[in-house]
Amino acid sequence: MRNVHSTQPTKKATNLSLNSELLAEAKRLNINLSATMEKALEREVSAKLRDEWIQQNADAVESCNKLTEEHGLFSDSYRTF
Numbered sequence: 001m002r003n004v005h006s007t008q009p010t011k012k013a014t015n016l017s018l019n020s021e022l023l024a025e026a027k028r029l030n031i032n033l034s035a036t037m038e039k040a041l042e043r044e045v046s047a048k049l050r051d052e053w054i055q056q057n058a059d060a061v062e063s064c065n066k067l068t069e070e071h072g073l074f075s076d077s078y079r080t081f
Contacts, residue, residue, distance in 0.1 A: 011034075016037070
């Protein structure tokens with residue numbers, strides 16, 4: 001998977017539309033909107049990248065699982081348990 005953030009990311013201003021009551025409460029509670037959004041966006045991007053990887057590699061994973069079911073693991077003969 002790709003690393004979606006670097007050690008020194010550049011920041012880019014953006015406009016968002018948010019629920020006004022939620023925004024007011026966040027401001028009252030001194031919640032850093034930029035940091036909160038960045039964390040939430042990072043989680044969402046990571047989840048989407050994971051899902052994308054799973055979809056792109058589904059056939060290969062299925063093939064490996066089938067091979068293991070039919071022939072066992074390559075290391076089976078070396079296991080002591």
